[in-house]
């Protein structure tokens with residue numbers, strides 16, 4: 001997967017060189033390219049913003065540099081397989097299902113804005129050339145879209161084949177598709193490691209029993225318990241077929 005990120009703060013995307021995503025890029029699974037939006041400005045001050053039409057606070061990002069950037073990165077006629085992602089507080093929620101959908105694309109272009117956002121006409125013009133997703137990572141307002149891009153690139157990147165080692169799997173992710181017996185669709189339950197006793201607190205004995213069927217059942221019970229406590233909305237949304245007989249007996 002190729003990922004292009006256009007921003008006025010390229011240094012904000014430095015974390016993508018680290019850890020899981022950094023290793024995936026080094027392995028060639030991800031081809032991540034970060035671009036400075038001002039590359040596509042032509043005035044002496046490399047202007048990317050202007051005052052809002054109709055008045056109001058702050059500044060709005062001009063459509064021209066974004067359009068030139070998009071056209072430079074995705075020349076007309078080469079849009080197949082490309083999706084434009086625009087982080088915004090007024091977007092569709094970015095969820096695990098959205099991440100799974102975006103993971104099927106061959107090319108993602110991210111347009112993290114600053115100020116009060118981008119002139120609407122850029123999104124409208126882009127939507128005539130390729131699918132555009134306006135996405136929110138949560139019900140709070142950030143100062144710009146770069147942090148949202150970090151979140152989305154990690155959530156999407158980890159789903160690509162070869163990114164997670166065999167030991168870790170996205171198969172049973174929280175929020176993923178609920179599956180019979182799996183944890184997908186539920187929150188993660190508690191995790192423990194050695195020592196067996198710490199601070200006078202014991203690891204639940206079932207986890208030391210070596211009985212994998214009993215351990216799996218205990219973990220599913222704990223995941224259901226935590227989900228019911230922290231996110232009852234997810235329980236309601238679970239596919240009934242994804243709950244096994246013992247779940248229903250709870």
Ligand SMILES: N#Cc1ccccc1Cn1ccc2ccc(-c3cc(N)[nH]n3)cc21
Nearest residue numbers: 087088089113114117137138141142144145
């Ligand atoms: N737009 C806008 C805007 C509108 C009002 C006040 C402040 C901003 C700042 N801003 C500029 C770009 C941009 C991108 C994404 C977010 C964003 C996403 C989530 N989930 N929260 N915030 C915010 C962004």
